[in-house]
């Protein structure tokens with residue numbers, strides 16, 4: 001069985017990173033008439049060095065890094081505001097986001113053979129660590145104020161996935177399921193932060209491309225299972241009111 005067949009048995013719509021890059025850059029240029037030279041690119045993907053599966057950064061310069069362990073947008077509201085202030089005049093914003101999962105040559109998900117290594121390691125390591133801790137039923141794994149401070153991303157990742165612990169642990173494919181929930185969490189958080197910062201953007205449009213990156217061994221292409229492509233028109237006032245907890249009715253009545 002080819003690696004493509006092994007990937008598509010779990011992710012039927014996955015395409016190679018190169019295909020996804022070419023497809024969406026062409027779409028942005030031809031359909032949306034964006035000037036790629038004026039596009040500011042941001043990512044919310046895991047810190048893992050394996051996350052170069054798409055080629056966007058070869059075409060689009062200066063990625064603004066929102067993400068960290070697991071791919072959550074840890075740069076948060078402040079990071080999004082900074083990104084919004086850096087977009088070239090007359091340009092657009094483009095954010096690529098999502099978790100990643102390895103696949104071995106034998107088709108096992110959650111693990112991979114990395115460049116220059118014989119052995120198999122976890123991918124995404126942070127998500128697989130979260131899963132292991134969920135399996136051991138650690139409520140919050142030995143977090144003291146000290147290591148919450150020095151391991152804050154892993155702590156936040158585990159906290160964010162905690163509401164889905166039961167569904168993850170009772171799933172048939174736990175490695176895939178925790179990655180799917182990580183995608184949902186990243187998607188929600190990123191869109192929330194974009195909405196919070198909407199008024200700060202000087203550009204007219206924000207393009208959001210989300211998916212699960214599937215890491216393969218060195219000799220193969222990596223894959224991306226695209227889950228979302230959004231175009232936010234910032235001039236469209238009605239749809240893009242910035243979110244703030246301060247404006248909620250419940251907050252006013254505290």
Ligand SMILES: [Zn+2]
Pocket residue numbers: 046047048069070100123124125126127
């Ligand atoms: Zn990772």
